[in-house]
Amino acid sequence: MSSTSFTDLLASSGVDSYGQDEDFRVSGYQNDGFYPEITGSGLPKFKTAQPPPLPISQASHEFGISDDWSVSVSRHQWNKQSLRFSLAATNATATAKRFFCNMFSLTVSETINTSLALPETYVVQDLQKKQEDPVPCEFAAHGLRSDRQVKVPSSMVSRNSNDGYGWRKYGQKQVKKSENPRSYFKCTYPNCVSKKIVETASDGQITEIIYKGGHNHPKPEFTKRPSTSANARRMVDPSSVVSETRDQSENSSISFDCSDLEQKSFKSEYGEVEEEEEDQPEIKRLKREGG
């Protein structure tokens, strides 16, 4: 086992772009271990506090986590200079939680809530960086999931939903369990089976994104100028941008599915991305050209 890590999934699922000025990225899982990183203006790079390389399969076993474990994390509010999250799970053992922290090179500095009725909440800080820019990142947690999906809260979705991959909408459905319609997208990369389901509120805000299946290819690079004006518009059109509020993220969740961990990782892609501009190079270029 091993390959596409959950950090990889995050990176590929739009989590890598945390908004215009705030960039949340967890990246850099490699075949031979974790190289977690959270970057962006206003966010520290935890990369500097990375743990020893720890293959996820090995790590999960070492921490007593079964192969099909998954963890659900949701950001519920922001807090300066700390990354707060909590983990709760059917089998979220203490070691599992440590494992999770380990994945992100986070240091558990405080346990806030240990009530049985509520998920534990950890405040984690990047001790090396906390004197720098505030860390507007706070997570809450709830429940491990067993489904093989990755859910990303709207607040963690790139404002233009541009996660670097090409997506083609193939359906839309009003589902009963949600008042918001779901849009179904497939990855346009040949032979890639990755899909995502985007739930959009009536006001156009994305309320939830569910990723299904991992990409079997590296994230395409924007090497070409968008060929059509429509494409160009889509990439920068403010109307296509999700206007997010931090508050609305409180009830949203991410669930990480480790089945995707078995897929290939792309060391060259995530292991070498350091520049913020790597995230949305095309958008930045267009902005420069446009103004």
Next chain:
DNA sequence: AAGCTTTGACCTATA
């Protein structure tokens, strides 16, 4: 002209 979205119909899983 290519690639995209829209949308109703159809398929499939599940209770």
Next chain:
DNA sequence: TTATAGGTCAAAGCT
């Protein structure tokens, strides 16, 4: 077995 809900297909229209 059947009803229902969720997911997908595919034709038509749009950019």
